[in-house]
Amino acid sequence: MSNQRESGTGETTYREAIRAAIREAMLEDPRVFLMGEDVGRYGGCYAVSKGLYEEFGPERVRDTPLSESVFVGAGIGAALGGMRPIVEVMSINFSLLCMDQIVNNAATIQHMSGGQFNIPLVIRMATGAGLQLAAQHSHSLEVLYAHIPGIRVVAPATLEDARGMLATALEDPDPVLIFEHAGLYNRPGQIAADAGAVDIDRAVVRRKGEDVTLITYGGSLYKTLDAAAALAEQGIHAEVIDLRSLRPLDEATLLDSVRRTQRAVVVDEGWRSGSLAAEVMARISEQAFYDLDAPLARVCSEEVPIPYAKHMEQAALPQTETIINTVKKCFGDRND
Template identity: 70%
Template sequence: MSQPVETTYRECVKQAIREAMIRDQRVFLMGEDVGHYGGCYAVSKGLLAEFGEERIRDTPLSENAFTGIGIGAALGGLRPIVEIMTVNFSFLALDQIINNAATLLHMSGGAFNVPLVIRMATGAGRQLAAQHSHSMEGWYAHIPGLKVLTPATLEDARGMLWTALEDPDPVLIFEHVMLYNRSGTLAADAGPVDIAKAAVRREGSDVSLLTYGGALYKTLEAADKLAEEGIAAEVVDLRVLRPLDTATIVASVARTRRAVVIDEGWRSGGVSAEIAARIMEQAFWELDAPVERVCGLEVPIPYAAHLEQAALPQVEGIVAAARRSLGR
């Protein structure tokens, strides 16, 4: 293991792209403003100079077509990384993502797989209002044929991309906008990580806090606060929303007998609903309390800072939910 280096989430994503481009000539990055502008969130800054216009490919504002072109290019033997600027813009490409990427393998009886990676920014917190701030990863996790990744840590930001590119099927990676500036240390030789398992980020015996993406750090903070009250919370980072690692969830709940699901997405029909349902199906007799949920308020994300924050899960809400599950 080499010396840990100081880095950021943004830098981890960039280095993951760089490494993939160097390792595999079939890999290229395509999307709006990825080249000359350097990426809306500056992830791809500098890559155009290093790899050229063929492989760092600026596109017009044609989400449906360039996503579909990514699918076609994948069918044709390349390994495209399609960047969609923000999750709300991906709705313009839903036709290609769902009608083609997710269905072609099955619809063709196994003849054509689609080894495509789509990255996009997700989530709220930058006061970008209702057309740039939603958390729709749970919605994509509804779709058979897709894999849905939500890297929250530097290690996952650095390591999930290569594994996703090696996957024979379409993989969507959701990068929470509030994570890009997050800094920390990472092994200089950090490499690919699995895209199949949830991870226990903090062990505890009293209550399981199940979360992913941008909400992970609020949840870890809530676990610190709970510890001050003598409550040992276990924090599970789901990492992958589809396929969901139900075994790790159930094992954690079986240890703690209580569960709180924290999801920035909306409550109705979302990730938290799915996880609560699976706990009911597979761990009902392990529970000592009803499953609690802390979710995004069911409104379009508003602009004003106080309203935006009020629409999102917060540390106090997570702490309160954990206490409720313990009857305190």
């Protein structure tokens, strides 16, 4: 496939873009394999790996026992042994079961071996709410991993990033965690037929504006862009930044924007307390305090386990309307 890319664009979905990325990686590098619960015969809980088992066989698309600690640990071992594993953890909630492997092993071995051993491991997992999967499958715990030195944490929000981040993550000699928002899998769109690898360390301005900077990532990007479009009709021109990389944070892009707009609102589906939003706001306060023209603000999820009932689940999550209202508060009288 790799040598015969076509020009032009094609219709795809976020799910298919990830699948194309996995498939390409496996075709190009025999060390790459996919491992996780139901990724093989079943085609993946979110159907991301559908068809790969048939194409690559059980050696390279491996179904695992329901034991996150075991198969993530096996992935670390495989990476140590020279393989390039892609480990799928079904949901970020379940990743707590393998957090010991990630935090105590994957993130530390390079450091503890004095640089002798790298862990070229990629772990993918679904995160986020909105699909009525209830509290044990809906949380946004990315911030727990963004806290940990020794791993890289990325969150593709666009089709291009879904398609392109995996290849770069596999090239990285150290562990990379890719968080895929479950609400994005069905998102359709056009993508260039020759779309390929993208960087995994920069934030990107998704919409230009001069009045306020909206900082977000993952599943909240589209709500934030919708809010920015609505605000523009009311005369507030918001710049929207997609963080893409949650660790490390691309401070330069954030600060450059905030220094221009002098206002910032962070939109983060995680809970407010100890959130990634809190970290972003702290960095802005530390480095751009004297450029601020309004208090920093954020839109986060309500501090409850994400409810099952649809209306309650929606009420608990950041929404376009709450983003708009929070932004307008940054402008005081201007909108009275």
